[in-house]
Amino acid sequence: MDTAPVRKACCAALEIHPLDAERTEELTASFKALADPNRVTILRVLAAADEAVCVCDLEEHLGLSQPTVSHHLKVLADAGFLSREQRGRWAYYGLRPGRLAGVAASLRDWAD
């Protein structure tokens, strides 16, 4: 008799899944973009800065080559986490808080 409610809980949960396949893909893409120590560091640096940060400063901070830093910035920008502004020869990056808050809200919902 013990397993019946558990099975019911699971089947109720199954029903929500097909409707949310798109959201699952979106969240997975977000987590993949976040799953790298250099990209986590970039986000922390940008979060701690009061203004957009020059790509030249990020290169210096991370101690990585320009193409490698550009790759990480592109992954984060493609996932919707960064804004980018060209100022003369340098690009400046900032956070797009809405996307980060959206991922946070999903994790928060699961935890509640």
Next chain:
Amino acid sequence: MDTAPVRKACCAALEIHPLDAERTEELTASFKALADPNRVTILRVLAAADEAVCVCDLEEHLGLSQPTVSHHLKVLADAGFLSREQRGRWAYYGLRPGRLAGVAASLRDWAD
């Protein structure tokens, strides 16, 4: 003159980094554990269920073999996201909300 405050903002941010290397590693490990569509689905199913869910129901729902589901559950459990309870021949899994809430709080902090 335009670049001075930006550079300052970046350098201020740099100073926080060495103290937080451990947290960066921890967050990266969490995001790696989350960066898979089957694992996102498992978390969503567990979040929607009122009780712990039998591994047998997860296998059926995901349409994956037992070893594959066990692998995904192990990754999530090792990252601290799941609780596991053995009941007779079956293992039952539930969420550990504190860990999910901790990751959500970091993303939330970055967004603020």
